[in-house]
Every structure is written in C-alpha cells, then in structure tokens.
Amino acid sequence: MQHKVVDTKDVVIRFAGDSGDGMQLTGSLFADTSAVYGNGLSTFPDYPAEIRAPHGTVSGVSGFQVHIGSGKVTTPGDFCDLLVAMNPAALKANAKWCKRGAMILVDEDAFDEAGMKKAGFTTDNPFAELGVEDRVLLVSPITTLTKESLADSGMDLKSVLKCKNMFTLGMACYIYNRPLDHIFAYLERKFSKKHPEMIEPNKKVLTDGFNYASNIQAIADTYVVEPVADLPKGTYRNITGNQATAWGLLAASEKSGLPLFCGSYPITPATGILEELAIHKSLGAKTLQAEDEIAGICTAIGASFAGNLAVTTTSGPGLSLKSEALGLAVMTELPLVVVDVQRGGPSTGLPTKTEQTDLMQALFGRNGECPMPVLAARSPAQCFDAAFMAAKIALEHMTPVMLLTEGFLGNGSEPWRIPSMADYPAIKPPFVQGSLPEGETFQPFKRNPETLVRSWALPGQKGLEHRVGGLEKTHEGVLSTDPANHEMMVRERAEKVARVARELPALELEGAKEGKILVVGWGGTYGHISTAVHELLEEGVDVSYAHFDYINPLPANTEEVFSRFSRILVCELNSGQFAAYLRGILPAHEYVSFGKVQGQPFLVSELKDRILKEL
C-alpha cells in the first residue's frame, strides 16, 4: 500500500531493547545513514553499566536516541517521535520519553506473559498501564517475521534471533525514507573477512523489515527529513567525542613534532580514547595499558620527562587515584594532558551516565596549592579542537592540563566538517636549543619573564643534566625549604597558569550584549542550552548566553561581560560547582544556580522553563 509522505523539519527516534539486543548498533547505523544522507544529527547512547543485565528486566534496558534534522541539530532531543521497544521492559523504561502523537513500535512476540511479568506489568495492557495507549501503536510480531525471513538461511535459531534488530532497523528506514545502501556497505565491511556467510542473511532481514513496513496499514504516513540545505561545503564525517579527542591529540602530536604517549587504564566511559589511540601506531602513537590508574599517569609523566607529548585518559574515580601524580606534574612543571570523561558519581556512581560533577576535583582536588589549566569540550566533534588546545597549552606552558569531557560527549556523535591540518597552528615547546656556554649549568626552573614558563631540556641532550622531583626547589633546581622561596614558587606557578589567559579566545555572547539575564554554561551542555536560548530569542524573550570552554583561567573578558547583566543564571549538570567557583573569583555579580544531577543531560524544555522563571 502507498503511504503519504510528510516533509518534516526534524525527528527523534529512540531505539530500546535488552542490553544484548544490539540497540547501540541499530541506533548508530541509523545515525550514520542519516549523516551520509546529509542531515544534521546528534546521538545519545543511554545504556546500563552491566554488559548483560538480567534478561528482560527494566535495569537491563539499553537505549540509543538519534535526533535528525534538515537544519543544524545540537541536542539528541528531549522526547521522541518514534520509540522502538524490543520488549516490555524497554517500553516501560522509555514510554515517558514519547511525544504526544509519537509512534511506538514493539515486538509483539516479546509481550508474552513471562516478558510482561519480568518488566513488572500488572495488567495485560502495558500501553494503558503506562498511559500511552493514545500514541500510534505499531505492534508487530518481529521475532516471528525475522524467523520467517531467515527460514531458508540454514542459520541456527540463536543467530537468527540476533537479526531482529536488523528487521526493526529496516522498518525504521522505511518510516523515515532512509536508503539502505549505507547499511549494506557496513554489513559487507563487517562480515567480509570472518563471516562472509552473514552478509546476505542480514541484508535480507533488513530489506524484509523495510518491505514489511511498507505493507502494513498501521503506518499511515512516512516522513522525509531533507538534507541540511545551507551546510558549508566540504568533506564530512560522523564522529564521537572520544574519537575526536584521540584525533585532536594526534593532531597536536603532529603539529609539535613530538611522538604521542598515552598511559591509561580502562575505565568507562573514557576507554574509547585509549582504544582509538592504540589503532594509530602509524602516526607514531604509543599506548601503554597500565596496571592501574596511577601507573597510567606516572608512565605519562615519565614519557613527558623524556620528551613525548604525554597523555593519560580517565573518568572520575580514576582521576581521584591520579591526584598525587598530578601534583608531581605541577611541581616538576612538565607538560601533560589529562582527559577526564566525566560520569555520574560519587564513587563508582553511575558509570554509564553523564554528569559534570568532577569540576571542583579538576580545579582543586590535589594537596597543596596546585593549579593547572582546566578546559571543557562543548560537543562531540569539538572534542578535537579542545584536545588540540589542551595539548598546545600543556606543551607551550610546561604544565599539566585537564580536559573535561563527559560521557554524553564521549559516546555521543555528530557530523563534522573535516578540517585541514594546514589551518592549525604549530605547537612550539620551550626547548633549550643547543648547549650552554662553558661553565654554565642548566637551571631547570628559571622562568621566561613574560610567561613565567621554564625551559625544557630532554634527557640525551649534552651538558643539560638536571634533576626534577616532587620536593620544592629553587630556580636553579636545588632543594630548598626556605620559606620565602617556597612562597615565591607557589605564586609563580599560579601566575604562570593565570597568564595562559593572554592567549585564550575572548568569551562570546549569543543574544543581546546587555540585559537582565545572562545564561552561563560550560562543557557538554552547550547544545541544550544554546537551543533553549535561541528558541527563546525567536519567541521574543530578552536573554543572552555565554558558554565557557576555558575554566581555568577564565577568558580575560569574563568580568567585563558579566558586568553588563543584572543576574547570571549558571546551568550545569551538578549541584552548582561552576556557580560556586564564579562566586569565589568574580564575587561582584549576582549568581543563580540551576543544577541537575540525574545522570542525564538537560532537556531543552526544562531549561526554557527555568530561564523564563528567572525573567
């Protein structure tokens, strides 16, 4: 039957199923297909910490949300237009995210008595029980149809059932008029080497799902989301935050001419960076999977001393373990990039969920007075530039630098116009050139009077032998407990970090240059807050927005920008850490904190409500 084709600006699709149902892959393939098609997009994987939580339970539900649009898309969307629920638990966990008028596609075969009981339904109508019976319900026997589709494939039942997600993906592709070629190409790439026999069956299930959707009456309309019309010309790709972080570090390695060394210990959700770097040995990257978090940073510090671009990657609990060694890097004034992909805390907390709760730890979580530059990435693709800048600052200012990203950024993805490395600046560490005049010895902590940065002599350079370490020293590198020397060195190390601000881009304003309310955010909330602010601006609301990529030091014009507003509303995914920080260093302004600590990103709707309340 023919369905009516509706042109729409944007849609949000949420794929949800058991953690073994392949929902992350299904969502990623849908996203990649849309990216290649030319849509704007943003993704949000939302999965449990357990690899295979108890089958069929609400705690084991894994979700992947994709937001595609014909214009720029900066958030994965608050609520969805289509919810795919592979079992009753997935429906139960996700029904609340359905828009009024949303479609809900479920696998009827999974809604048997046992499945309903495991998900904790008490009646035989789960839709009514969840209050979503008025949505467009697409109840299809997906398991049965997948079995029928592959009846002649000769595959065993277990393998057949694994293809359910492809049937569903085929249906989703029909509903949103997505071509299947990109997914075909993926299947060929994935299976060509080890399991070529899997290519055709998967293509068949996908196509059968697509065709099935075209034949059922319950689907009244299909939707077209046109490619973005005014995209800048260029080559594009889809990229996750963790991948972009790894690539940004590789870019800094190339621009500085220093080999990249990454010492890390696997930890969710940061592991993807180590995995990505481990692939790229052809660019000279060395990765060391350390015996623990402390060895991760300490091997990196050793590599830095020896002249590599040194990196360690982690998440909150790992950052706690690295604290003492961070102090060593500050004290020895060695360049080091520490990437913290933040997750829900404290302690083990919510390992797979997103938060911005490590800010204070990043700024102050060390013994002694121990400042280091702190940067935050604002979107998955922007992690590339953020990582590049973190490395540039570290190498040129001889200091460890903390780069904060978030699980939401690390695992989320967006299309990215591929830059050219010719447009990136060279990175020039303060190496000691040549040898010293006869009779002179190298003074490791003698500073450049402008920047207060020390020079870098590498082991292997003749005549520059020197010792560094955790004990306080003089400029000459001699151990000293002299009170005046200690205070001078403490102040110099802090001032060195403060002077990084001279090289940072100015804080930019979106909206009016002055007014009643300035909305402030930092890090990965950029997409949500900017969407909320721009929607309000379009509605005629008088509001402005400033987003911080640099947290320590703050951009030099911060105070001046703040002074043009009566009140500053600080929105962040914690209970007010950036607000408290700003109150401490720029106390002359009135701050209001809007914090959310649920392990979930902001909703654009809740941000708009909160901003309106402030006006």
Next chain:
Amino acid sequence: MPTLTAQDFKSDQQVRWCPGCGDHAVLASLQRALPKVSTALGYEKERYVVVSGIGCSSRLPYYMDTYGFHSIHGRATAISTGIKVANPTLTVWQACGDGDALAIGGNHFIHAIRRNIDINIILFNNQIYGLTKGQYSPTSKFGAITKTSPYGTVEHPFNPGSLVLGAKGTFFARSLDIELKLNEEIMTAAALHDGTSVMEMLTNCVIFNDGAHKSLSDPAVKADRTIVLRHGEKMIFGKNRDKGLVLDGMGLRAVTIGQDGYTEDDILVHDAHSDNMGMHMMLAEMKGPELPVALGIIRDVKDVTYDDGVRDQVKDVMVKSKIHSVDDLLRSGSTWEVE
C-alpha cells in the same frame, strides 16, 4: 668519546644520608660502575637517567650528575617505564627502598618485571622504614619489633628474589652494601642485560635497624653464611672454600667437600642463563642456618623486552598502514561531500 670516571657521575649536592648508612656504599658502587658501562656500551653521560620514588635511598638521583627524577612514593617504576618507552635510547636506573618498591609500589614493581621493560632497579633492602623513622616494612622479619609493631609483627616478609622470579623476572642479583666490587660487577651485568634487572642490595640502617644484615656481613661469618654465585662456576663457599651445594632429592643441601663421600665433582655448577626457574628460585630462597644466603647474579636470561616490542610494532604498522598524516586519518573511513 672521552673515558668517564666515577668523579664525572658525582653531582655538586651534599650527600645527606646518616654517617654509616649503607646507601653511601651503593652510591659509590654505582658511580664506579657507570664508567665501566659507558666503556662497554659506548654510552655518553647524557644517556643516563636516574629515577627514584620516596624514602632515604630515593635521594640518590640528587647525588648523581645525570638526568634525574625524584618522584613520588612507590611510583618510580611507572615513571621509569614511561621514560624508557618514550625514548628507548636512554639507559634508565632506578633507586628504591623495600617499602617504596614492595609495599606502596608493589603493583608497578611486579608489572614492570612481567613486561620485562629494559630498566635497572636497585632495590635498597634495609628491612625498615627509615625516612619515617622506624616502622616495619614488607621485608621486616616475622616478629620484628618496630615503632608500629611494639609487640612484634604478625606478618610474613617478602623475599624480593622470590617475588621477582615469581613474576618471571629475567635478571635478579643480590649483594651486601659493603661489597663494592661485587656490586660493581652486578651493576655492570645488569646494564648489559636487556630487560628488567633487579639488584637487591642488603643495606644497613644505622639508626633504625642497625645490624639487620650483620649475621651475613660480619667478616667473621660472612664466608660461611653467604655464597657468591657466578655463572659457570661451582657453587663453592666457606672460609676455606671447602663447602658446596648439591642437589639432594627435591632440594639443595650444603655439604663439606671431602666429607660423607662428597668430592668437588658432586658440587653444582651455577647456570644463571638457564631457563630453569626452579633452580633459581631455590637459590634465591636459601637461608641459614642450613644453607648460605645467595649473593651475586642468580638469574640472567634473555627474553623479548617491552620497549623493543612497542618500538617494533610502531615501525611495523607505519610501513603497513595507509594513514601517514592526520589529514589522511581525518579522511579515512566513511565520509561524504557537501557541494
């Protein structure tokens, strides 16, 4: 290249260990050994990096006129590992104590050995925490009375040798602080060995654990209570060189040559290069009164090293990969054009 002398490795810093501390002798041994290493391997002075953790012995880098890194407690092995991987042409020496390497830094210690990274670890074992003024360490004897064990410890000590060999170490040697010649010999061999070399130095802490090793170092008994093992030589010891080691059933036994029918032909020959971990383990674990404590190089075997592996893999992938620049990388995989 001009010949280096011990003097070239002495820094201008005042050595601040207590008078009579065993660390002085180990420092002197190292300063004498490195010129020999340089002659043997053609190393310039700037190739040496000396790394340490925290503790009395960890002050050593300040006294060496080389590149040096005095790091944090327990982490020297991790720092050394990073230095060696970052620049494999450097020759890395590490000074650490029994608390530093075997308590707080135990994890890094065993994993460096497992990886067989080419670093040289001098383990100063005085069986006490000296810098914090006298608490028991993981090598303190069972029942040791210290400030934190006023009624005696109730825990077993590590034998560093067993730990190294248990982690499949490729080089383990032991010496006494005062044995300058033997120390030099061990340090030179450690430098020539590719892989993690662990040199246990039994040192005396004159303040908090004086005489810890006196039962071995006392000239009156030393020759009878210790045996210096040398590859290819008979395991003979004793003041009169009349004692030796034989295999007795599953274990070792000390016998007197000429007694009970034993002749010199019965005495075992030391094979430090043998893969036989069992024999090296028995030698490392020998203790009195029945058996002498083994000094010298107990194990020195060849195996692949971590730093070579890392370097070779990078070279190999560089040749095979199509990605040779970040621009190549950015354009690899799935991309699309917007016209």
